Amino acid sequence: MRHVLLAVICISLSFNTLGQTYDWVQSEKINFQMNPTYIHYPVAFDKVNGRVIAARPDTGSFIYNQDLFGTTFLESRDSNGVLLWQLEMGPAVSVQELTCDDFGNYYVAGVMDEELIIGGTDTIPFFNITLSTKNNFIFQVDASGQIGWKRNVSQQWPTYNGIHGLAANPSGDVWYAMSDFFLAKIVRLDASGNDTQIRTIDNGKTIGAIAFDPWGGMFISGSAEEGDYIMDGSSWYAPHDYNMSLAYYTPAGVPGWALFGHDITFQHPIIATDDFGNVFFTNNIYDSTTFGGIFFHNPLPAADFMAFKADTSGQVLWGVQQPPLLIGPFGKLDIGLSMCVDADASGNFYLAGSQNGSVDWGNGLISVLPNYTDRRIAVAKISPAGSAQWVKMGGSNGYNAAQGVAVSPGGSCYFTGVFADSAYFDSIFFPTTNFTNSCIGKIFDSGFTGIEENETDEVLIYPNPASHEIILPVLPAATIIKLYDAVGRMVKQQKYSEAPTMNVENIPTGIYFLNFKKNGIAVTTKIVKMINDK
Numbered sequence: 001m002r003h004v005l006l007a008v009i010c011i012s013l014s015f016n017t018l019g020q021t022y023d024w025v026q027s028e029k030i031n032f033q034m035n036p037t038y039i040h041y042p043v044a045f046d047k048v049n050g051r052v053i054a055a056r057p058d059t060g061s062f063i064y065n066q067d068l069f070g071t072t073f074l075e076s077r078d079s080n081g082v083l084l085w086q087l088e089m090g091p092a093v094s095v096q097e098l099t100c101d102d103f104g105n106y107y108v109a110g111v112m113d114e115e116l117i118i119g120g121t122d123t124i125p126f127f128n129i130t131l132s133t134k135n136n137f138i139f140q141v142d143a144s145g146q147i148g149w150k151r152n153v154s155q156q157w158p159t160y161n162g163i164h165g166l167a168a169n170p171s172g173d174v175w176y177a178m179s180d181f182f183l184a185k186i187v188r189l190d191a192s193g194n195d196t197q198i199r200t201i202d203n204g205k206t207i208g209a210i211a212f213d214p215w216g217g218m219f220i221s222g223s224a225e226e227g228d229y230i231m232d233g234s235s236w237y238a239p240h241d242y243n244m245s246l247a248y249y250t251p252a253g254v255p256g257w258a259l260f261g262h263d264i265t266f267q268h269p270i271i272a273t274d275d276f277g278n279v280f281f282t283n284n285i286y287d288s289t290t291f292g293g294i295f296f297h298n299p300l301p302a303a304d305f306m307a308f309k310a311d312t313s314g315q316v317l318w319g320v321q322q323p324p325l326l327i328g329p330f331g332k333l334d335i336g337l338s339m340c341v342d343a344d345a346s347g348n349f350y351l352a353g354s355q356n357g358s359v360d361w362g363n364g365l366i367s368v369l370p371n372y373t374d375r376r377i378a379v380a381k382i383s384p385a386g387s388a389q390w391v392k393m394g395g396s397n398g399y400n401a402a403q404g405v406a407v408s409p410g411g412s413c414y415f416t417g418v419f420a421d422s423a424y425f426d427s428i429f430f431p432t433t434n435f436t437n438s439c440i441g442k443i444f445d446s447g448f449t450g451i452e453e454n455e456t457d458e459v460l461i462y463p464n465p466a467s468h469e470i471i472l473p474v475l476p477a478a479t480i481i482k483l484y485d486a487v488g489r490m491v492k493q494q495k496y497s498e499a500p501t502m503n504v505e506n507i508p509t510g511i512y513f514l515n516f517k518k519n520g521i522a523v524t525t526k527i528v529k530m531i532n533d534k
Contacts, residue, residue, distance in 0.1 A: 025441030149193035292316025331357025339404035361388035
């Protein structure tokens with residue numbers, strides 16, 4: 001059964017008018033005392049209801065070189081961190097992927113070591129049919145915590161170990177991705193959770209993530225070895241012994257292009273998309289590499305992060321990494337797991353990782369830790385043009401690991417992580433325990449309250465204030481117009497071709513933000529909804 005929690009939770013609040021602070025942070029111990037490298041704590045944001053959803057690990061047993069299996073709680077919180085409900089999952093589960101569609105439904109995927117019990121009554125059976133002795137699963141939950149469909153994916157695909165991509169397209173269709181190290185499958189589910197369409201990538205050694213553009217085009221990150229990289233019969237050549245990969249299917253489902261960059265192993269690079277058709281790609285690198293004409297130098301002393309932005313044509317628009325060591329600080333950032341990148345409605349990207357020492361983000365921004373051995377959970381915001389805007393660090397003097405980041409359309413940034421020993425998140429303090437600790441929190445950006453408005457004289461929305469409808473500027477027919485409330489929930493969405501106006505008669509009075517793209521520029525305009533005329 002689901003647990004609805006209405007009690008008030010004690011939350012430390014911190015505000016600073018000069019920068020970013022932790023609005024709230026909550027921590028729970030994980031009944032586990034060994035290296036927490038294989039812990040998963042995914043997080044996602046529900047744009048329809050303005051809630052943050054996360055799968056918090058609670059207990060675990062360690063098997064060498066495998067994920068931590070134990071009890072996990074799927075939890076729903078409001079924007080203030082108040083826990084609304086939770087579902088217990090166990091007894092031996094690792095949740096790897098979590099996503100929300102645009103209709104208020106949640107989808108949970110991962111690996112189980114025995115029969116999965118959800119909420120005390122619902123079960124997903126376990127089958128002894130896989131080489132790894134683990135089973136993959138997916139299930140659906142609505143915004144109130146009620147379980148919809150559920151299934152054991154390994155029953156149909158026994159050779160695939162783990163689900164490493166889960167996303168909903170703009171129409172609400174949910175896709176999942178997996179690879180058996182030879183053939184990657186990207187599978188669309190129907191409304192009952194059954195496989196209804198399959199895309200294949202031969203030589204897709206790993207899958208990092210999948211993500212959709214606003215028109216239903218699909219981006220796929222992963223890795224490949226040297227040789228043909230074949231997407232449903234269309235072939236591209238992966239030129240290196242080990243390759244990072246980024247591929248694209250058009251909205252019609254046609255293989256569009258594939259890009260490759262040199263690597264020294266097969267990794268799981270991660271991606272997120274914005275509302276304007278761009279993809280943000282990030283990964284750890286151990287050697288110099290080139291992606292789409294952008295060169296990334298050899299990181300010193302051993303490893304660091306890189307990131308770039310590309311559009312639907314496969315053009316890489318810009319890249320981000322630290323300057324060479326001789327002219328930069330001494331430090332690095334380890335990018336977190338598959339949920340550690342997201343975007344807001346204005347096209348800003350956010351990424352989370354574990355920082356050692358000091359990191360030079362460019363744009364005059366350096367996040368400083370005194371010693372290379374110092375380690376913190378770091379969350380960074382990068383503008384649509386590729387300039388770092390801010391970095392926020394917190395955690396302990398012991399082990400820290402970023403686990404996820406999820407962002408509301410208005411830029412409220414939620415994060416998850418794990419740490420050992422006592423920890424500080426600004427003035428929010430958690431004392432030492434004998435266990436690994438999980439954390440979830442929200443970063444308050446004093447320079448970005450709600451959705452950023454950038455109205456110009458060239459963009460006229462009227463009447464404003466409005467009681468019944470607003471008249472939109474002339475836009476291309478395919479332009480998607482979205483309306484968000486003051487806390488970042490999407491309340492309406494339409495294409496310009498549907499109507500040159502937007503009806504607001506039935507939404508509550510208050511402040512809203514209209515978001516669309518005009519002449520290639522992201523536009524966000526404040527709208528005031530007033531009481532309807534009599």
